[in-house]
Amino acid sequence: MTIRTARLALTAIAFAALASAAGAQGTGKLKVGLMLPYSGTYTALGVAIENGFKLYVEEHGGKLAGREIEYFKVDDESDPAKATDNVNKLIKRDNVDVIVGTVHSGVAMAMAKAAKESGTVLIVPNAGADAVTGPMCAPNIFRSSFSNWQPAFAMGEVAAKQQGKKKAMTITWKYAAGDESVNGFKEGFEKNGGKVDKQLTLPFPNVEFQALLTEIAAAKPDAVYAFFAGGGAVKFVKDYQAAGLNKTIPLYGPGFLTDGTLDAQGEAAQGMLTTLHYADGLNTTRDNAFRVAYAKAFKLQPDVYAVQGYDAAQMLGVGLAATKGDIGKKAEFTAAIEKAKIDSPRGAFTMSKSHNPVQDIYLRKVEGKENKLVSTAIKGLSDPARGCRM
Amino acid sequence: MDFGTFLVQCLNSVQYGLLLFLVASGLTLIFGIMGVINLAHGSFYMIGAYMAFALAPLFGDQFLLMLVAGVVLAAVFGYLLEWAFFSYLYQRDHLQQVLMTYGLILVFEELRSILVGNDVHGVKVPAWLDGSFALGNVMSYPWYRLFASAACIVLAAGLYWVVNRTRLGMMIRAGASNRDMVRGLGIDVKRLYRIVFAAGVALAALAGMIAAPMSSVYPNMGASVLIICFVLVVIGGIGSITGALLASLLVGFVDTFGKVFFADLAGIGIYLLMAIVLIWKPEGLMGRRP
Numbered sequence: 001m002t003i004r005t006a007r008l009a010l011t012a013i014a015f016a017a018l019a020s021a022a023g024a025q026g027t028g029k030l031k032v033g034l035m036l037p038y039s040g041t042y043t044a045l046g047v048a049i050e051n052g053f054k055l056y057v058e059e060h061g062g063k064l065a066g067r068e069i070e071y072f073k074v075d076d077e078s079d080p081a082k083a084t085d086n087v088n089k090l091i092k093r094d095n096v097d098v099i100v101g102t103v104h105s106g107v108a109m110a111m112a113k114a115a116k117e118s119g120t121v122l123i124v125p126n127a128g129a130d131a132v133t134g135p136m137c138a139p140n141i142f143r144s145s146f147s148n149w150q151p152a153f154a155m156g157e158v159a160a161k162q163q164g165k166k167k168a169m170t171i172t173w174k175y176a177a178g179d180e181s182v183n184g185f186k187e188g189f190e191k192n193g194g195k196v197d198k199q200l201t202l203p204f205p206n207v208e209f210q211a212l213l214t215e216i217a218a219a220k221p222d223a224v225y226a227f228f229a230g231g232g233a234v235k236f237v238k239d240y241q242a243a244g245l246n247k248t249i250p251l252y253g254p255g256f257l258t259d260g261t262l263d264a265q266g267e268a269a270q271g272m273l274t275t276l277h278y279a280d281g282l283n284t285t286r287d288n289a290f291r292v293a294y295a296k297a298f299k300l301q302p303d304v305y306a307v308q309g310y311d312a313a314q315m316l317g318v319g320l321a322a323t324k325g326d327i328g329k330k331a332e333f334t335a336a337i338e339k340a341k342i343d344s345p346r347g348a349f350t351m352s353k354s355h356n357p358v359q360d361i362y363l364r365k366v367e368g369k370e371n372k373l374v375s376t377a378i379k380g381l382s383d384p385a386r387g388c389r390m
Numbered sequence: 391m392d393f394g395t396f397l398v399q400c401l402n403s404v405q406y407g408l409l410l411f412l413v414a415s416g417l418t419l420i421f422g423i424m425g426v427i428n429l430a431h432g433s434f435y436m437i438g439a440y441m442a443f444a445l446a447p448l449f450g451d452q453f454l455l456m457l458v459a460g461v462v463l464a465a466v467f468g469y470l471l472e473w474a475f476f477s478y479l480y481q482r483d484h485l486q487q488v489l490m491t492y493g494l495i496l497v498f499e500e501l502r503s504i505l506v507g508n509d510v511h512g513v514k515v516p517a518w519l520d521g522s523f524a525l526g527n528v529m530s531y532p533w534y535r536l537f538a539s540a541a542c543i544v545l546a547a548g549l550y551w552v553v554n555r556t557r558l559g560m561m562i563r564a565g566a567s568n569r570d571m572v573r574g575l576g577i578d579v580k581r582l583y584r585i586v587f588a589a590g591v592a593l594a595a596l597a598g599m600i601a602a603p604m605s606s607v608y609p610n611m612g613a614s615v616l617i618i619c620f621v622l623v624v625i626g627g628i629g630s631i632t633g634a635l636l637a638s639l640l641v642g643f644v645d646t647f648g649k650v651f652f653a654d655l656a657g658i659g660i661y662l663l664m665a666i667v668l669i670w671k672p673e674g675l676m677g678r679r680p
Contacts, residue, residue: 041609043508174657202649203657205614207605210402210535211646217529218395231510231608238512238606244522244530264512264606 029070030320030327033090035101035111038075041230042103044260045305046076049125051298052309053100056317059293064313065320076102083110091118097327098123100312103305105129105177112136121319121327125312126305130180133356135387139334142355144312144342146277147383148180149187151254154361154377155225155275156188159252162363163273165189165222168196171212171236172227173204181227181254189225197221207235213243224249229256234264241268255279255364255371259304262369272366275377278304278346279362280370290345302345311344311357318342354385391650394526399646401525405535407642408542412597413615414622414634415549416590422629423566424583426479429491432616433498434591438464438598439607440502443511446602453516460599461592468591472584480583499609508609513602538600545596546635553631562586566629567678621660625667627677636675637667 034053036046050073057069072094074086083106090096091114098121102108108127115122116138124132124141128148132141159165168189172178178201186196198219200212216224224245228236233256240251246268255276258269290310294302315337322336323329338355341348349359361378364371391399417431441460449456475494479487515534522530553559561582564572573579598611605611622641626633641660648659655662667675 039503041508043503174654201653201656205610206656207614208406208645210406211399211649214395214398214402214529215650217398218392231606231611234510234512234606234608235604239604242515242522242532242534242604261510264510266512266514 028067030064030067030098030325031070031072031094031096032316033072033074033094033096033099033101035074035076035087035090035099035107037078037103038073040078042078045103045126048300048303048305049100049103049309049312051294051300052302052306052311053125053313055294055297055306056310056313058297060317064317065323065325067320067325072096076104076107078102078104078107080104080106080110083107084114087111087114091115091120096120098316100125100309100316102127105132108132109136112138112141115141119330121316121333123312123315125308128180129176130383131387133352133354133383133388134385137354137385137388137390139390140330142315142337142351143357144315145308145357146359147356147385148177148254149184149383150356150359150381151275151277151361152181152184152225152227153188154363154381155252155254155273156185156190156194157192158273158275158363158377159185159223159225160189160192160194163223163250165250166194167221168194168223168225169198169200169216169219169221170196170225170227171200171202171209171216173206173232174201175204178204178227182225185225185252205232207232209236209239210243213239213245216249217243217245221249224251226251226253226257228253230261233257234261237265237272238268246272255304258366258371262366262371269366270368273374274364274366274371275361276304276364276371277357277359277361278307279364279373281373282345282347282362283373284345284347286343286347287345304346307345311342311346314342314344315340349380352382352385354383354388354390356383356385358382394528398525398528398531399650400643401531403643403646404639405539405642406646407639408539408546409597409601410615410618410622410641411546411635411638412542412600413594414619414626414638415546415631416593416597417619418623418626418629418631418634419562419586419593420590421623423562423586424476424480426476427484427487427491428476428590429488429616430494430498431590431594431619432612432614433495434464434468434594434612435598435601435615436502436610436612437467437498438595439513439602439605439611440506440511440598441595442513442599442602443506443607446513451516451518453519457596457599461596464595465588465592467595468588469584471591472587476587477580477584495612498612502609511607513607515603532604534603538604541600545593549593549631558585618660621664623674625664625674627671627674629678630674630676633674633676 038046076086100123103126105127112132122141124143126145130147130149170182172182253274255274318340319333319337323332338351347360349357352358358380360376361381363374363377365374413435420428445456519534519537522532525531622637626637644659644663649656
């Protein structure tokens, strides 16, 4: 054998080795990083998202596009200060192919920044900060949930158009999500002929509402739109009823005002109208099947968070199917999700140009311990995604 | 703002201030008299609220009875806590006290998470206090808030009487000024401290129980109240119950009217107040000059 043929053979072997390594990349386990709250106030939400995600993967034999899934979990502690370190654990240490997270908007913003810089695929299964699919938008960042603007805008339209309200007041905590929500309501309300007189705020997470309720009582608007969540939402709805305001001035809000807190709100919440991209009693074949499967797998009733986790897995599956499991083919992966129609339990949705769901927003009414579907407030509502250049 | 609204806002201010006082009075006893920086004080408030959540179904409409039972439980808990942990803290420096009591916050939060989870809970207002009455032509004011204010006034008066008119109060006040002297007079300081600590815990828990039906019961509810309490104790003067009461009412007014007139500044209103008071009287409103 001459040196020349030996060299040729060696090169061939090297190429073959490379090719098989690349092949292994395509068929080996896909590393999915779950960065979710596993401690603190949002624990239940994080668990529901993870459950939803895993349910979809299990329904497909533990694989997406033929690739087995390996999970890496990080507790984000809902702490924006730790967000960059936490997300880098997944990106740099575990070398994950895709990140799924999170609930807290502040944490999600840091994750979006890291994803943008590293090019790792990020699917946001809850955080509604407008900026994630606004100024922060990127080809590799997707959202399976909503933007704060969406349910708020829809509620504004319903209040002005269907309910015929002319004068409204808004009230929220002075922080990003609150501002985005009440401004979305204002936009929808005023576009349809209403007028938002006054926008009340109080510092987060202050829950002493009595002074502001007195202002509402004195001003006597036709309607009040409130954005609060968790303990604050329960206290606000109860205080609103205790002040007797619910008898004369209807209280509206996005679904977060009542979702997951109806047990604690009890009587005070009955009859309240809210808007969200999910509702109890959708009663579609898709949703019913999902609810049964979820209840069976986890001995728990699913909620909007479980749906968002489930759809995050669906979106990943769509992208992988188009690239035959190779997440490295970024352009094809992104194009497939952009074109896809996601068969969600909430109702099918597509992606906007900025990668936020274009989805139906439902009007729901509190009846007992359920947010019962009343009607579809707006069909196929797309986020305006102001500031997104992609 | 018309006159009717103004009056209702004044009522709101007093009601909020009185509730704050109930939490802060316990802190001022513990902080002012025993010199322990107790960061876990907010947790006692949270424990009280969760106690109301647990006890309310057992007692039904016997709300007052429930409060008594809760206070007894909290006092026993406080007594044991002092015996097990805090009694070792008096001679330590403030850094160690802060670390230890911060650790206790984490323990209490984790225990809460294990025992009742992270959900938000509501507590029903007892039937005989349910409903509201019309106040001027502005709004209907809930009976329960009026009851809460009344209960706080009774407790404030009782506390004032104990501290200023009884032998126990005399020992407490003396202990706040000079603990070595009190020890020198042959008073069992150890036991005195244990009683004061138990009372402080009971007061915070009582505030939590009274607040529970008005608000709701949720994780981390202790943290926000804790910061305000320290502000109150500093404004009022360390160790002074009267000072704590004055400061609470002041903060009630500043917070209530600040929210209405200067919404954007509402978050810093009470800290501005604290700064102004401290420039004017560095030892607090009723504090003793060192």
